[in-house]
Amino acid sequence: MEALKHAIDFSDFPRVDLFVAGSVALFLVLFPFFPHSSFAMATMIQFLMFSLYGMGWNTIGGYGGQVDLGKAQYVGIGAFTTAVMLIRWDIPFWISMPIGMLLAVTWSFIIGYPLFRLTGHYFAIATIATSLILKDLFEVWEFVGAARGLEILPFKYQSPDFLRLIFKEDVYYYYILLGFFFIGLLYVNWFRKSRLGFYLRSIKDNEDVARSLGINVHWAKIKTYAIATAFVSLVGSFHACYIKNIEPEDTMSLDLSILIALMAMLGGAGSLWGPIIGAGILLPLKSYLKEWFGAKAGLVGIDLIIYALIIMLISAFEPRGIWGIIEKIRQRRRR
Amino acid sequence: MPILEVHELTKDFGGLRANDHISFDLERGELLGLIGPNGAGKTTLFNCLSGHHPVTSGRIVFDGRDVTHMKAYEVARLGMARTFQVYAASGDLTVEENVMVGCYLKTRSMLKAKAAAREILEGLNLLELAESKVSELPVAAQKRVTMATALGTEPKLLLLDEVAAGLNPDEIEDIMTGIRHIHSELGVTIMLIEHVMQLVMNLSQRVIVLDYGRKIAEGKPDAIASNPDVIKAYLGERYVHEQTGGT
Numbered sequence: 001m002e003a004l005k006h007a008i009d010f011s012d013f014p015r016v017d018l019f020v021a022g023s024v025a026l027f028l029v030l031f032p033f034f035p036h037s038s039f040a041m042a043t044m045i046q047f048l049m050f051s052l053y054g055m056g057w058n059t060i061g062g063y064g065g066q067v068d069l070g071k072a073q074y075v076g077i078g079a080f081t082t083a084v085m086l087i088r089w090d091i092p093f094w095i096s097m098p099i100g101m102l103l104a105v106t107w108s109f110i111i112g113y114p115l116f117r118l119t120g121h122y123f124a125i126a127t128i129a130t131s132l133i134l135k136d137l138f139e140v141w142e143f144v145g146a147a148r149g150l151e152i153l154p155f156k157y158q159s160p161d162f163l164r165l166i167f168k169e170d171v172y173y174y175y176i177l178l179g180f181f182f183i184g185l186l187y188v189n190w191f192r193k194s195r196l197g198f199y200l201r202s203i204k205d206n207e208d209v210a211r212s213l214g215i216n217v218h219w220a221k222i223k224t225y226a227i228a229t230a231f232v233s234l235v236g237s238f239h240a241c242y243i244k245n246i247e248p249e250d251t252m253s254l255d256l257s258i259l260i261a262l263m264a265m266l267g268g269a270g271s272l273w274g275p276i277i278g279a280g281i282l283l284p285l286k287s288y289l290k291e292w293f294g295a296k297a298g299l300v301g302i303d304l305i306i307y308a309l310i311i312m313l314i315s316a317f318e319p320r321g322i323w324g325i326i327e328k329i330r331q332r333r334r335r
Numbered sequence: 336m337p338i339l340e341v342h343e344l345t346k347d348f349g350g351l352r353a354n355d356h357i358s359f360d361l362e363r364g365e366l367l368g369l370i371g372p373n374g375a376g377k378t379t380l381f382n383c384l385s386g387h388h389p390v391t392s393g394r395i396v397f398d399g400r401d402v403t404h405m406k407a408y409e410v411a412r413l414g415m416a417r418t419f420q421v422y423a424a425s426g427d428l429t430v431e432e433n434v435m436v437g438c439y440l441k442t443r444s445m446l447k448a449k450a451a452a453r454e455i456l457e458g459l460n461l462l463e464l465a466e467s468k469v470s471e472l473p474v475a476a477q478k479r480v481t482m483a484t485a486l487g488t489e490p491k492l493l494l495l496d497e498v499a500a501g502l503n504p505d506e507i508e509d510i511m512t513g514i515r516h517i518h519s520e521l522g523v524t525i526m527l528i529e530h531v532m533q534l535v536m537n538l539s540q541r542v543i544v545l546d547y548g549r550k551i552a553e554g555k556p557d558a559i560a561s562n563p564d565v566i567k568a569y570l571g572e573r574y575v576h577e578q579t580g581g582t
């Protein structure tokens with residue numbers, strides 16, 4: 001009960017934040033009613049997916065300061081669990097999603113145990129390595145479609161299929177994802193105030209001090225890593241039903257792992273709004289830059305250069321990301 | 336039964352012996368000072384006691400349990416808390432949040448942790464700083480916050496590592512008031528490392544002196560102050576003759 005109360009309690013944020021957050025929430029709920037292109041809808045769905053990835057990443061990477069660059073392996077576990085179960089045994093999303101989560105979390109415990117013996121850069125490198133190894137394994141594993149991957153054939157199902165999450169119209173996907181988005185936000189809002197959340201912040205600051213306060217640092221990291229994994233695996237399962245065509249090269253790529261970490265970091269790691277701001281700014285930017293420069297102007301590649309430039313500018317200006325910039329401006333005003 | 340028994344504790348770093356067969360007991364409710372020149376092995380001894388360093392040989396019994404090979408967090412859970420010399424406090428968190436990290440050892444509830452933290456802060460006269468970010472506070476206040484955070488774990492024994500270093504006389508007074516409060520009102524046994532003699536000599540009921548990793552003296556503060564071995568360790572051979580030979 002207390003947990004629920006803390007989850008819906010945002011009172012420690014200034015009023016401006018709450019006003020902006022409320023407006024954004026309202027916009028998200030009403031967005032499908034505004035006239036929009038299918039491209040805009042797809043971008044919004046990507047935004048919600050990356051917000052959720054980022055929220056998950058933020059628990060271990062932001063509050064805990066453990067830079068994890070291997071989240072794509074868990075996207076893969078979630079996505080392939082859901083796809084395999086649907087295609088082979090016609091098991092619906094709502095059952096395969098928690099099973100995928102369970103498998104992903106189990107895997108996260110198995111590799112998290114040795115991984116968290118490492119710190120700093122070595123930890124980051126090791127997460128990349130495990131993710132790539134798992135991707136390679138999936139690419140030769142015939143049961144999950146090997147390198148070809150799996151394809152969910154939508155014409156086999158009657159749209160809208162709420163059990164299997166197969167829809168013709170994106171708006172259904174949008175609202176289901178939006179539901180996950182709000183639940184995820186409330187969860188992280190609770191997490192940051194919970195015992196584990198406080199422990200993580202203490203660990204990020206100084207592990208020796210954390211130990212002297214009775215914190216089992218290794219275990220706290222593993223637990224949080226599992227929480228981050230659950231988020232990512234859920235979105236992975238959703239991704240399988242939404243994209244319908246998944247292959248390891250794509251779903252479990254290093255690119256995806258880095259993008260997840262990057263958006264959360266540039267938005268503002270270790271803050272509640274950071275990952276959402278990161279996804280909210282960088283994802284549309286990426287999509288539209290590609291659309292304008294790549295597709296329309298025929299200048300393929302320029303979009304990536306501009307995108308990279310913006311990322312470099314933000315990280316050079318404020319390592320705590322966009323949220324860090326906002327905080328800085330606020331502090332200056334207060335003085 | 337003493338709260339802490341240390342038997343022949345030895346700690347080597349490679350070829351360097353930082354703690355050399357140190358033995359002593361610490362009684363419940365005592366306030367023990369640990370002094371010695373720089374590099375005498377005081378902080379190393381703390382690190383061994385609190386489980387932050389693995390011990391080379393010897394035995395540590397805390398509250399009736401052998402903690403020699405326990406991990407730091409296990410020792411902390413048994414009721415031994417400590418502060419660190421160089422570390423101030425978590426800069427990103429507010430004062431209250433820092434103390435709450437400590438308090439979360441005894442409760443899962445945020446409300447209870449918050450209430451416990453407020454109580455500790457009040458006792459140490461830090462309540463008005465509760466909402467400040469620790470990184471924005473002066474060093475003296477940060478030192479008191481580290482003490483408050485350690486207290487959050489509700490320890491039986493508190494190890495304080497140079498909490499008065501670099502403070503001005505007024506701030507040292509404040510720290511001493513804080514230590515007295517923890518010792519007499521909260522009833523916590525305290526062992527403290529300190530170079531500020533005003534503090535050690537005023538507060539300690541007993542003092543242990545380390546030099547080159549060995550215990551060279553132990554006794555009441557005034558006896559320690561006139562102990563030739565201690566004067567030799569601090570000031571050199573010459574001063575022993577001037578001080579004791581002259582009288």
